[in-house]
Amino acid sequence: MSKALLSIRDTSKHFGTVRAVDEISLDIMENEFFALLGASGSGKTTLLRLLGGFEFPDSGSILLDGEDISRIPPNHRPINLMFQSYALFPHMSVAQNIAYGLEMEKLPRPEIDARVNEVLDIIQLSGLAQRKPDQLSGGQRQRVALARALVKRPRLLLLDEPLGALDKKLRSEMQLELKRIQDKFGITFIVVTHDQEEALVMADRIAILKDGQLLQCGSPHEIYEHPQTRYAAGFIGTMNFFPVHLSGKTLVMDDGGRISAAIPEGLTEGSEAVAAVRPERLHLAHKAYKNKLTGRISAIAYHGLDLQLHIEAAASPQPVMVRLTADEAEGQPLSIGDDVTVGWSAENTRVFRD
Amino acid sequence: MADRRPIYLMSPALAWLTAFMVVPCLLILVLGFFRRGIYGGIEYTFTLENMALVFDPLYAGIFLKSAVIAGLAASIAVVIGYAAAYAIASMPARRQPILLFFAVLPFWSNYLVRTYAWIVLLNREGLIVALARYLGFEGELPSMLYTESAVVVGLVYNYLPFVILACYAPLSRLNTEIVEASRDLGASGWTTFRRITLPMTVPGIATGFVFVFVLSIGNFVTPALLGGGQFQMIGNLVYAQFLTANDWPFGAALSMVLIAIMMGLLTLQTFATERASGARRVEG
Numbered sequence A: 001m002s003k004a005l006l007s008i009r010d011t012s013k014h015f016g017t018v019r020a021v022d023e024i025s026l027d028i029m030e031n032e033f034f035a036l037l038g039a040s041g042s043g044k045t046t047l048l049r050l051l052g053g054f055e056f057p058d059s060g061s062i063l064l065d066g067e068d069i070s071r072i073p074p075n076h077r078p079i080n081l082m083f084q085s086y087a088l089f090p091h092m093s094v095a096q097n098i099a100y101g102l103e104m105e106k107l108p109r110p111e112i113d114a115r116v117n118e119v120l121d122i123i124q125l126s127g128l129a130q131r132k133p134d135q136l137s138g139g140q141r142q143r144v145a146l147a148r149a150l151v152k153r154p155r156l157l158l159l160d161e162p163l164g165a166l167d168k169k170l171r172s173e174m175q176l177e178l179k180r181i182q183d184k185f186g187i188t189f190i191v192v193t194h195d196q197e198e199a200l201v202m203a204d205r206i207a208i209l210k211d212g213q214l215l216q217c218g219s220p221h222e223i224y225e226h227p228q229t230r231y232a233a234g235f236i237g238t239m240n241f242f243p244v245h246l247s248g249k250t251l252v253m254d255d256g257g258r259i260s261a262a263i264p265e266g267l268t269e270g271s272e273a274v275a276a277v278r279p280e281r282l283h284l285a286h287k288a289y290k291n292k293l294t295g296r297i298s299a300i301a302y303h304g305l306d307l308q309l310h311i312e313a314a315a316s317p318q319p320v321m322v323r324l325t326a327d328e329a330e331g332q333p334l335s336i337g338d339d340v341t342v343g344w345s346a347e348n349t350r351v352f353r354d
Numbered sequence B: 001m002a003d004r005r006p007i008y009l010m011s012p013a014l015a016w017l018t019a020f021m022v023v024p025c026l027l028i029l030v031l032g033f034f035r036r037g038i039y040g041g042i043e044y045t046f047t048l049e050n051m052a053l054v055f056d057p058l059y060a061g062i063f064l065k066s067a068v069i070a071g072l073a074a075s076i077a078v079v080i081g082y083a084a085a086y087a088i089a090s091m092p093a094r095r096q097p098i099l100l101f102f103a104v105l106p107f108w109s110n111y112l113v114r115t116y117a118w119i120v121l122l123n124r125e126g127l128i129v130a131l132a133r134y135l136g137f138e139g140e141l142p143s144m145l146y147t148e149s150a151v152v153v154g155l156v157y158n159y160l161p162f163v164i165l166a167c168y169a170p171l172s173r174l175n176t177e178i179v180e181a182s183r184d185l186g187a188s189g190w191t192t193f194r195r196i197t198l199p200m201t202v203p204g205i206a207t208g209f210v211f212v213f214v215l216s217i218g219n220f221v222t223p224a225l226l227g228g229g230q231f232q233m234i235g236n237l238v239y240a241q242f243l244t245a246n247d248w249p250f251g252a253a254l255s256m257v258l259i260a261i262m263m264g265l266l267t268l269q270t271f272a273t274e275r276a277s278g279a280r281r282v283e284g
Ligand SMILES: Nc1ncnc2c1ncn2[C@@H]1O[C@H](COP(=O)(O)OP(=O)(O)OP(=O)(O)O)[C@@H](O)[C@H]1O
Pocket: A015, A018, A019, A020, A038, A039, A040, A041, A042, A043, A044, A045, A046, A047, A194
């Protein structure tokens, strides 16, 4: 396993009574594509600003290559931040914007020009080098902001909602583009996003923040399949939640159905909990599964590759979402108002207290 | 059909400007090309004499001196005013309005009173001399009142609030993330100021400078009060032509040249503002 490039240790930052960053500890590996995910106000930007040097922590320390950098000003850190607003210099051309950071390193002019041209090539904006930022589209501006940070070849690149201003199609293109560029430059990326799908697509590892605290950190697969809290389970992807209570050694749903699943420690007889299962884990061929639920189809939506059913069931206050693959749906005469039974396995059931 | 409402909304202002700006200016323009009557009246025959006289070394010299004084006052006011505006803009947001209010406060008192206050400060028995004596200064102090410096000081003092307001506007609008981006890319605080903050706030500086310059070059109260009787700026000259020498055509000719200079500067300022605010969208 590669070594930690960046270590955040028990770091806190308070604004008045707001704990924007609350005792966060986190290691980021060399060459990692790391995503910070959280709702608005969860402290993502504040954490990035601590790493960039725009805020100093109230407590804790931040180590880069084992050295404490938490009090070093931004211009002396080998870390660059791509701002949420892009923060391009409006009075400078694209090329001047990109060259600025290299001029600060006092590099010779020919080298600056060569590196600017190289990075312009990579972001495919060579033709627009002489334009001013207000003559660019949103997507082009975003690429310039990225190039301006990349051209410095930092140890660590911080990106605050880099794709926030783009439309959906451009977004998914740029997600792959960012991956490609990160690979090519071999720079460690920390990307802030509040789009969970984006985090799943791009990141090697994801950290979920809530109210300034780190809820969970792990690979997209871990986060998706093994959420540790109900909040994390609901925040990433779609999740069905069924209220359950413990009766004897089994969990009982509100419709009286018994389900088998790993029971969380400390759950006592009669106490309430919630079982969670992903829509794609529910199947019409329920005979093969231990856990079952019956309800009435209230909506059907075709998505090309798959098909989504909404089922009104006594076991769930909200409609249960079921996602069937085209294969599964084939030959099944499904229509609104039909009664159906779906089944799922114990391994794919998560149970949370609270 | 295009929306006509903007025209209606503008028409009171347009009527006002036409009646009280355009017409008087045209009158002055015309007046400048007539001959002076023997007893101070106006003789309605065309002549270029007045215009020629404006460029006579004597009067051209006064123009030049006025421009130097106005330029000096404008430069000093911009340096002091920009610094003050910068300081105010860096304060916590909720304290800025009150600071601006104090900066502009002198404006609410009468111009004459403010200028007279400087006489009290600067004269031979004034507060500054008294202070020097109090601090133990024995020798003869150079006269401070009735000098060019006193005029410059008076002009700077009077027009400083303009500059503070003009510079504060772009400084307060400056996105803090742009300044942070510069630091992030490796620039020191000073380099950031020189390469980012200053160029982006040029419009405020240009507006402040031109404002002070234009108001100073035509000013006649401050030179009369703080410059003493013997000291003339172009404003005093115009004043004298209309009110004491009774040579309206020459006064009109002087005014025209003064107005032309001001117009030229205002045009330059507009250009500076437009350039700094980034290029227009030229192509699609
Ligand atoms: N300079 C500041 N002064 C006071 N409070 C602040 C400041 N910066 C952030 N906060 C507060 O800290 C908390 C975290 O803010 P932060 O900007 O880090 O959230 P975020 O996760 O980036 O949100 P978003 O997704 O909306 O960008 C919020 O409650 C915010 O109001």
